[in-house]
Amino acid sequence: MPVGTQASIKALDPHTVSALGFRILLCNTYHLLLRPGTEIIKKAGGLHKFMNFPWLILTDSGGFQVFSLSSFNKITKEGIIFRSYLDGSEIFLNPEGAILAQCELGSDIMMVLDTCIPYPCDFEKTRELTNLTHHWAERCLESYLSISKPKGVLFGIVQGGMYEDLRSFSARYVSSLPFPGYAIGGLSVGEPSEIRIKMIECAVEHLPEEKPRYLMGVGTPLDIVEAVMQGVDMFDCVLPTRNARRGTLFTSQGYVNIRNSRYKDDFSPLDPACACYTCRNFTKAYLRHLFQAKELLAYTLLTLHNLYYYAKLMERVRLAIYLDSLELIYEELTKLYQKTAEEVEE
């Protein structure tokens, strides 16, 4: 799922997102709650109509951003009090409010309100926040079940920080609740990848195979393939879009940093093996010029390329599941991205 934080995949129009093959994207309840407000989107007939995206939309609950973007936040058993990053006003978000907001958005897949556990975090605090997430999950579910004819479904979220037993416990607890899908939250928050992989393992072990498993906020092409091999089914990540706006591209040759002066008279495509609109129509030299000149077209063309890359990667991954050849993709990507890692740093 590409990320359309404020009801827009940054720099791309929704028809282009559809044309790239995406049939689901993620929007952030937190941002939309503050601007333009969920009541306006409800009046518009829901997010799909508002932003003119006809396919599926998953919304997060807002919990993560409350922690990462609000200068002030206070957490109680009842919910979270935080200040709007736009005007400083005080806002209260509780599990019932998170469900209501997502219903107003007309979300197809809603997420329970969860707590964001910082990294690092001690065991006791992690246990406490994980238990609170469980309590809120139950309240979200109850609130959801009280809706007559809900449009979307509601997913649970596993927390547990970086502690194996808490991850396992959380996965067992959350999977005991009748959600149609389960997410693994609180990862990619700065922990080493070995820990992330271990935590995914602890969670996946207890999540039913017949229901979708969704790893939130992950990740690089390699992270994704790795997690698929562990049994994860769904992903969202800002990486393809955000990296594009910073000039870092994913290609069949590994990373390309378009700011690099070596491309100033390189009239070959960004990725000779890529069939996207950008690679078919423009050269590295032109893309570099646009980027250096801060032309808005740079962000559009580079975002388009990175999302195309991810769409094609996921196509390959789906096929490889059937062919039982994920290992090959994993090895290919490991070599490729290790070899070109310095491009990103330059």
Next chain:
Amino acid sequence: MPVGTQASIKALDPHTVSALGFRILLCNTYHLLLRPGTEIIKKAGGLHKFMNFPWLILTDSGGFQVFSLSSFNKITKEGIIFRSYLDGSEIFLNPEGAILAQCELGSDIMMVLDTCIPYPCDFEKTRELTNLTHHWAERCLESYLSISKPKGVLFGIVQGGMYEDLRSFSARYVSSLPFPGYAIGGLSVGEPSEIRIKMIECAVEHLPEEKPRYLMGVGTPLDIVEAVMQGVDMFDCVLPTRNARRGTLFTSQGYVNIRNSRYKDDFSPLDPACACYTCRNFTKAYLRHLFQAKELLAYTLLTLHNLYYYAKLMERVRLAIYLDSLELIYEELTKLYQKTAEEVEE
């Protein structure tokens, strides 16, 4: 002609510009000289290939921007010395250099190097700078004629400041040189519209009817229709694209300022009478949200609309020339834009 200063119509990809019906655009030699450098564009096979725009490209000579964008510039009979606004380096531009740069760009219509006369400016200074423009025009022409098989054509530019006799003199002088088209420069620099109209009149009177007359840097829909009625054939202006990025739209109802809070829950199109992609697919409420949230998609969708508006206006204008009904368009636009002028200010 929409303006693609740095080899890109800001926020639009060149295929969209083509799809809007534009078959010619303007690029700025000054900007491209400094970044990425005309030699790189030459290596790319010219501007058309570089930016992937298959139709015509007109390039200005760089004179105007040397004056408006350079903190330091010194003008002699030989040419202009100025500092790059990018790195402060000292650059010398003379008539021969301006032609060379435009040849390297692969321009279809090149412009002679001219001087930019400030407003206001006394008679003596205006006369001096106008004579220098004439001298440079001759050198540009000589330089151009020495090229074997030039790709593009070269237009002359009438100056003369805001003095009727100098305008007439300049128009007579420049039109005595065998250019295939003539531009009227140095207007829309802050002077009242009555003066601009008078200056156009003085120039047009002496410019041959069978060759294109090009009014540089003008203007609003009304300015354009007015100038067409005076006998002008070609225009370039940043107004549709720049206004779009500032949230000011041209519509069949007059100005719309998309930032206005009255649009926050207005789910009608920007312009109900408009058939552009933006008006067919998005509401004012969504466009306002994108704009307020500084989403890049706002600039793309609003630019697209304004350029569509200008393209359709020029279609109407061309038809009205044959039907002898320009006066009707003029009256319609006068009422419309006077009535909605406050929208822009809000």
